[in-house]
Amino acid sequence: GESVGLHLPTLSVQEGDNSIINCAYSNSASDYFIWYKQESGKGPQFIIDIRSNMDKRQGQRVTVLLNKTVKHLSLQIAATQPGDSAVYFCAENIAGNQFYFGTGTSLTVIP
C-alpha cells in the first residue's frame, strides 16, 4: 500500500483561531486528494478535494493547499468552531484507483 502520513497526531486550538492540519504523502504519482472529517462515533465525511493540477482550493471556511514538490498537503480551517472537533484524514488516489488513507489527526477545539 501507499504511505500517507500526518505530521501531528493531535492538535488543540482555541475556538476562533485558525487550524492547520498537515499530511505528507509518499507517491509522486498521486493525482487526487481528499480530506475527510470523522466525528466521534460516525463515519468519515467528505470535506474538500484537490487535483494535482491545482495548488490551492477553497471551500466554506476550509482551504486545501497542495505542494507537489515536497509531497505535502494541508487543510486550513478558518475560525475554528467546537463543531470542528473531529479526526481529519487525508486520502490520496493514483490514476482513479483506490484511495489510501492517512492515520488521521485528532483536532480538539477549546471553547
Next chain:
Amino acid sequence: DTAVSQTPKYLVTQMGNDKSIKCEQNLGHDTMYWYKQDSKKFLKIMFSYNNKELIINETVPNRFSPKSPDKAHLNLHINSLELGDSAVYFCASSHRGGTETQYFGPGTRLLVL
C-alpha cells in the same frame, strides 16, 4: 433517510464464531466498499464491488468474504473470528468508483473476546 446504513452498530462475540455485517445504500451508487479502521484510527480498504462484481480485494484473510446480492447491498461475512479482527468496519459507496466521492456508513464496532 440514511444514505449508507450498516447493521449491527455494535457486535460483541467470542473468538471462533462466525458473524455477518450488512450494508445498504439508497444513493443509487454502483460501487460499494468495506474498510477496516483499527484502534489507532487507521483506515484501510478491504474490498470494493462495482455492480455486484468484485474489483478490489486487498490482502485480507480469506476468513473475510464479501457478498453483494445487488448493487445496493454489500455484506461482509467473517468466519472463525480472531482477537485481531476487533475494529470498526465501515461500508462506503460511490457513484462509479475511481475518484468519485465515497459516502461512508456509521460503522460497525466489532469486539472479539
